[in-house]
Amino acid sequence: MASLDYAYRRLVNTLGPERVARSEFERMVYSHDFASLPKIALLQWRLYPDFVALPQTTEEVSGVVKLSDESLLQITPRGGGTGWCGGSVPNRGGVLIDMRKMNHILGIDPDGRTVAVEAGVSWKEVEDFVEAKGFALPHVPLNAIGSTVGGAINSGSTGFGGLRGGSLRDAVANLDVVLPDGSLLKTASGADAGGALADLTPLFFGAEGTLGIVTKAVLRLIPKPELTRPLTYSFPELPAAGRFLKAIVDAGLTPYHAAAVDRDHFVFERALRSDTPEPVDLALVAVQGSKDEVADQEKALDALASKEGGAKLPPAVGDGLWRERHNNYGARRLSRGLMISYNLVPLRRLPEAVETAARIRDKLKLNGSVQAHLVDSTTAALNPYVLMDDTRPSGGTALGFVKRMGDAAFKMDGHPMGLGLFLVFNLRKMHGNATSAYSAVKGVLDPRKKINGGKTFEVWTKYPWPGLRAIPPPGMAIGLEVAAILRRAKPTRDRFVRAYEHSKEG
Ligand SMILES: Cc1cc2nc3c(=O)[nH]c(=O)nc-3n(C[C@H](O)[C@H](O)[C@H](O)COP(=O)(O)OP(=O)(O)OC[C@H]3O[C@@H](n4cnc5c(N)ncnc54)[C@H](O)[C@@H]3O)c2cc1C
Incomplete structure (x- = not known):
């Protein structure tokens, strides 16, 4: 070397x-x-x-x-x-x-309805650019401000627009990828390239940076809707908000976004900002279209919400939450650290899923919030977060929450998302025998495992010596399970926000 x-x-x-x-x-x-x-x-x-x-x-x-x-x-x-x-x-x-x-927008093709961008540009910048030209992105990752185009594609991200506009994968027309040998691969579908190329675009979707480095992407566009209206409804409990989200899909409605957020999130936000709405379990739904279409959707949503005991909140609440939709984790400032567990669950099990997440959080004596959103017509994302102080020795035990949540997602016929460095043990449970195909593809494209080696399907350590160089993925699972057990044995709950404790006592 x-x-x-x-x-x-x-x-x-x-x-x-x-x-x-x-x-x-x-x-x-x-x-x-x-x-x-x-x-x-x-x-x-x-x-x-x-x-x-x-x-x-x-x-x-x-x-x-x-x-x-x-x-x-x-x-x-x-x-x-x-x-x-x-x-x-x-x-x-x-x-x-x-x-x-590499954060430039390279050009828009209004006729072909695509925009070409460099992979390091943020989704928000792309969204603002195309909206100024009368277009919209069919799918925008929830974290549009911080997340880059290449990062979201490699994470297999979900976000706004999925129910109506399809997945992020569908929204990517083609990619430029630097492969591990330094050569350039241009992906495209037959239609996009006049039938000249096999479409390898999906290979890089969710590859977590293990197969190559995306440098450019061509993204599909749709016409910009005339109007976006955020609506909020409070519910007696979060599972009712979950049932409301399912009812939206059952009724054939396709809002741009629909999410359930528990009252605890607002307890944390209140400790940081005085203009935070009153803590309630609520659903935030954003509808889009012409004035008449928006009005029709609003009427239908009002009726569905009231069937679940939902009460419509003043427009200012929805407007404020929609403006802040990219800033979901302010609570991190209360605790010096935060862990998010991101899972996909069948939509039919969403009410049970939000209850399960709250139960696991409480069993592990954590402070945290349960949130979920619609991904498509059959799937919901369940993404609770918990606060942790990783400067304290006991802080790290909060990682056990992510393990327990992932296990619960599997039990509900769903699965956790994201493998990275420390959730690798979930891969085989997610993909069964197909797992070997992943290492085979990696072997073809990156035989020396030089790009993000030792992640997603194996866990390398910093020690290059035989015997110590890797942790068997089940070993990581055991480590996080031990963290959960230690966390459960902790006699008291962490105290980050007094109001949170009061809300749990009350
Ligand atoms: C507020 C907030 C909300 C979020 N909401 C969601 C959500 O709803 N759904 C969701 O899926 N995730 C969500 N996330 C997680 C994360 O933001 C997304 O996965 C995001 O899209 C990652 O983009 P990034 O640019 O930050 O990627 P990074 O975190 O930098 O990288 C992610 C992975 O992609 C690889 N990578 C990055 N760029 C490239 C590239 N150009 N070529 C090849 N590989 C690359 C990295 O090696 C890594 O494995 C959220 C995060 C935050 C903070």
């Missing part, structure tokens, strides 16, 4: 000194994503990259990837770094490629 100084000089020759970082501070910034990892994780993984590279072109990405063959340094692709399971964090140091300098 070449020395780190030599590797640094080679990177600087490729990108210039201002786009290669190696200071302690920068390396620390890139040593975590949105998930809170306890300090003890550093015993297992080298989470700090040796270098951070900031390419501006596909050729530069290819150049950095090729350099890895001489330095033998691992490569970690990263977009906004907002993932929840360590996918964009190194496990053995190496070169982290931050894609956010």
